[in-house]
Amino acid sequence: MVKFSIEKKTLLGRLGKIESWGPVEVNHHTPSCMTYLRAGHIPHLTWDVAENQLKLEQTPIYQMTLPSLVTNAKIIEKFGKGAAKFCGMPGKNAIHLTPFDPLGKLPGGYNDSKSIAVWTANGKVSLDVKTWRSIVNSFGCSSFESLVDYDTPKDAGQKKLVKAVDRTKTFHEQLFLQDEKVSGERVVALGGGFSKYHRRKCAVDVGLAENTAAYTVEFHEFTEGKETDEKEMKELLEETFSPLPPTKLRCISGPFNPKTVLFLVQQGIDFFDSTFPIKLAEEGHAFCLADDYPTSSKYEVVDFNNQKFADDFTTPFEGCACYTCTKYTKGYLQHLLNTRELLASILLVIHNMTEYDRMFKLIRKSLENSEGL
Structure with missing residues (x-):
């Protein structure tokens, strides 16, 4: 059952x-x-x-x-x-x-x-x-x-x-x-x-x-x-x-x-x-929730196919503790996508799934703190 x-x-x-x-x-x-x-x-x-x-x-x-x-x-x-x-x-x-x-x-x-x-x-x-x-x-x-x-x-x-x-x-x-x-x-x-x-x-x-x-x-x-x-x-x-x-x-x-x-x-x-x-990962995109989610429903989607990230050596998302964000940079993700390396999808899936999982944790915490019916 x-x-x-x-x-x-x-x-x-x-x-x-x-x-x-x-x-x-x-x-x-x-x-x-x-x-x-x-x-x-x-x-x-x-x-x-x-x-x-x-x-x-x-x-x-x-x-x-x-x-x-x-x-x-x-x-x-x-x-x-x-x-x-x-x-x-x-x-x-x-x-x-x-x-x-x-x-x-x-x-x-x-x-x-x-x-x-x-x-x-x-x-x-x-x-x-x-x-x-x-x-x-x-x-x-x-x-x-x-x-x-x-x-x-x-x-x-x-x-x-x-x-x-x-x-x-x-x-x-x-x-x-x-x-x-x-x-x-x-x-x-x-x-x-x-x-x-x-x-x-x-x-x-x-x-x-x-x-x-x-x-x-x-x-x-x-x-x-x-x-x-x-x-x-x-x-x-x-x-x-x-x-x-x-x-x-x-x-x-x-x-x-x-x-x-x-x-x-x-x-x-x-x-x-x-x-x-x-x-998102299969499109070369990654997302990040707003700092006040779920008080607001806002989130950001970043397209790492964009050439503007080529020389960006900062972490993909500040404060994210996933494997991708602690080990790699925006520029490296852009390079992987540009050269069609399989590692690009691997790293984006790891980040996106980690963030999606965190999203539900935040929603549950919000419900716990809400007044019951």
């Missing part, structure tokens, strides 16, 4: 604690985030580097994404020891399996009544319920998500929205057929696009199912780089969660910046992922 308890409710969000994730005991306080994996690794880091140089505040709960592994699904099944061992992950870890990559593309027009389109580096893979069930069982992760029809853009008509919710409900029912075994804890994916009515309908149709361990909200249209309306986001989340048990863990996936994270925490979201720091 996912053993989660809410320790405090405030106007600024909820403080919680995860004590177990499937069979793995953890001591993980929320708000927080899963550690995003691609091909069973933190992008650009070896496990040795991650364990020795990435000093995270809490024991990670990992987010394993299917698109980078789907072509190896049959091999992993034949391997018989699960995806974590196949990928060489060290130790016994809490791992959540998602059918989509939050940093991948999700173009519309490819889902149908029998399958969801999953996009890999080599193109589209149609994922039906039977195949997803087989993958869930052979990958052997602590938890997994149910399938959701995500093809609900802002201009989606009534017919498309109805189809999307009906498909999500059908996928859910087919996944948990009475005679079928499905290994791992169930995290129910909730969709419905930009329609408050269909968000609520999806929550009622699939969210109230038995044995639901947690919820994840399909919100890819609201992630970094896309226009977002906080009022609209708030209303959609209210409609999603109002019919559901308030004590269950609430998750959301995607590269959300520190301002949006703070807003989503205020709406009751407990658990995010670490795709935002990875996205």
Whole structure:
């Protein structure tokens, strides 16, 4: 089971604690985030580097994404020891399996009544319920998500929205057929696009199912780089969660910046992922929170591709104690990016993930000091 308890409710969000994730005991306080994996690794880091140089505040709960592994699904099944061992992950870890990559593309027009389109580096893979069930069982992760029809853009008509919710409900029912075994804890994916009515309908149709361990909200249209309306986001989340048990863990996936994270925490979201720091690192960018975060939601993004840093021998971010900021300079980062050295991504991932982790620590501290409801 996912053993989660809410320790405090405030106007600024909820403080919680995860004590177990499937069979793995953890001591993980929320708000927080899963550690995003691609091909069973933190992008650009070896496990040795991650364990020795990435000093995270809490024991990670990992987010394993299917698109980078789907072509190896049959091999992993034949391997018989699960995806974590196949990928060489060290130790016994809490791992959540998602059918989509939050940093991948999700173009519309490819889902149908029998399958969801999953996009890999080599193109589209149609994922039906039977195949997803087989993958869930052979990958052997602590938890997994149910399938959701995500093809609900802002201009989606009534017919498309109805189809999307009906498909999500059908996928859910087919996944948990009475005679079928499905290994791992169930995290129910909730969709419905930009329609408050269909968000609520999806929550009622699939969210109230038995044995639901947690919820994840399909919100890819609201992630970094896309226009977002906080009022609209708030209303959609209210409609999603109002019919559901308030004590269950609430998750959301995607590269959300520190301002949006703070807003989503205020709406009751407990658990995010670490795709935002990875996205920035892969663009040659690094970020730093304002000194008064989260009193303000401000943060700075620095583009180390910029030639102006070529002769800058100061630390990337003053006061940051991460490996990157204590060992290297702005000029060196610019040089690495300019010469396309792999070390550039490694150093930027280490800094960005350290800062993202610190962000959640600051949010939790702020909630601890806030007046409870």
